[in-house]
Amino acid sequence: MKSEIDQFREMVRAVVSTEIVPHIDAWEAAGVFPAHELFPKLAAHGLLGLGFAPEDGGEGAPLEYQMVLSEELGRGNAAGVSMAINVQMHMATPSLAKYGSAELKERYLQPALRGEHVAAIAVTEPDAGSDVAGITTRAVRDGDDWLISGSKTFITNATQADWFCMLVRTSDEGGYRGMSQIIVPASTPGFEVVRKLDKLGNRSSDTAELRLDNARVPVTNTIGEVGRGFQQQMGQFIIERLSACFSIVGSTEWALEKTREYLKVREVFGEPLANRQYPVFMLTELSADVELLKAMNEKMCRMLNAGEDITREATVGKLHAGRTFRRVADAAMQFHGGLGYMEESWTARFYRDARLSSIGGGADEVMLQVLARMDGYTT
The missing domain is CATH 1.10.540.10 (Acyl-CoA dehydrogenase/oxidase, N-terminal domain)
Incomplete structure (x- = not known):
């Protein structure tokens, strides 16, 4: 059963x-x-x-x-x-x-x-991506409201979102202090989706730039404690990285299955590619990398279920997942040859989509910086 x-x-x-x-x-x-x-x-x-x-x-x-x-x-x-x-x-x-x-x-x-609302997260700005401490979008208290001004970019779901979980500055404290998370409905006067962005991959997901000009939102739309937005957002980032690790396992397993099947039927110099040691060893190595990611995912599930902190594990997992995704996409295209480079092949879209995995949700370099600091370095 x-x-x-x-x-x-x-x-x-x-x-x-x-x-x-x-x-x-x-x-x-x-x-x-x-x-x-x-x-x-x-x-x-x-x-x-x-x-x-x-x-x-x-x-x-x-x-x-x-x-x-x-x-x-x-x-x-x-x-x-x-x-x-x-x-x-x-x-x-x-x-x-x-x-x-x-x-x-x-x-x-x-x-x-219930699926009635589409939600989006709005953190990244034109001059503040991985450096979250550098955001400048500001909310100024006006009675029982916030007046929010600034801009956000690379916002997924933006053209369809009913509301945004937005990280903004709510005080003059610099760096990581003085930020808050505020729910900003898309219907708020003074808020606009400026333009939809044309991306290399993940094209079915709408991504856009936002602008706010004294957008008035009730103070009661503040999530949690005023001034604790950065800390709350860091916790939210951990869940984001965890979900990336989960989904990349599915993507890479699927691609490796498809590529293995192709090696069995594609003949080169009179025999199937599956008889050639190099592609077989390469796919085997990549399968082992995916198995390691699966083991890390299972470990993170156990730790979270026990109430433990998974900051390090999620950071290691995100770094490994992004690099594995890219290597699988590259190998799949390489072993499909000229056909793999054609848009009619599944490998073309897969290759384009995979590249975001080492940028979005925390670039590889940021993951390395986080881990280096946890290991006692001062980079």
């Missing part, structure tokens, strides 16, 4: 194969997918609320179920849609769930878990 989590995996795979895979080519060509149509379908199966408390409208499922969901979303060639779903579940909502007031959760979190 199959375990409950195996049955869950089968259900998720069926949903993905029905609701996402048949449409992904059209969504990639359009440069956007219909989130307000897709998210309610996912929510109907309880997928958007897996890791959230039942009192908030979630499923209260163990972390392993979120891992399985992310893996299955990663399978196939729909990285843009997978990323957008992960933004909804693991990037824009964890702080709200952990620190938000009951009123905020009822107004914003619960509709997001």
Whole structure:
């Protein structure tokens, strides 16, 4: 008899194969997918609320179920849609769930878990990406409201989002101090989506620039404690990196399976490529790297379930996951030869999409800096 989590995996795979895979080519060509149509379908199966408390409208499922969901979303060639779903579940909502007031959760979190709202996380700015301490978007108190001015960029889900979990400065304290997380509804006067960005990959996921000019938002839209936004966001980043590790396992396993099958049927100099030692050894080595990532993911699940800090593990995992994703994409294209370079082949999109994995959610260099500091270096 199959375990409950195996049955869950089968259900998720069926949903993905029905609701996402048949449409992904059209969504990639359009440069956007219909989130307000897709998210309610996912929510109907309880997928958007897996890791959230039942009192908030979630499923209260163990972390392993979120891992399985992310893996299955990663399978196939729909990285843009997978990323957008992960933004909804693991990037824009964890702080709200952990620190938000009951009123905020009822107004914003619960509709997001039901798929009625599309959520986005707004941290990055034109002059502050990996250096979160450098953000300049500012909220000034005006009675019971914040007046927010500034700009954000590279914001996933931006053109469709109903609200944004936005990190802004709420005091004159510099560096990591004086920041707050504030829910900014897309309908707020003074807020606008300036332009949709044209990306190299993940094209089905809409990404845009934002501008705020004295956008008036109630102070009650502040998530948690005023001035603690940076610390709250760092915790949210950990969940983001964890979800990236989960989904990259699914993506790389799928790509390696596809490439192994191709090596069996592609003949070169009178015999299948699968008889050649170099490609076989290369795919075997990459499979071992994916196995190591899976083991790290399982370790992080155990640690989080026990209430332990996974900052180091998530940082190591994100660094390894991004590099593994890129190596798998490169090998898949190389072993498909000229066909792999054609847009008609799955490898072309996969190659383009994989490159973001070492940039988004914390660049490789930032992961190394974090780890170096944890090891006692002063870089």
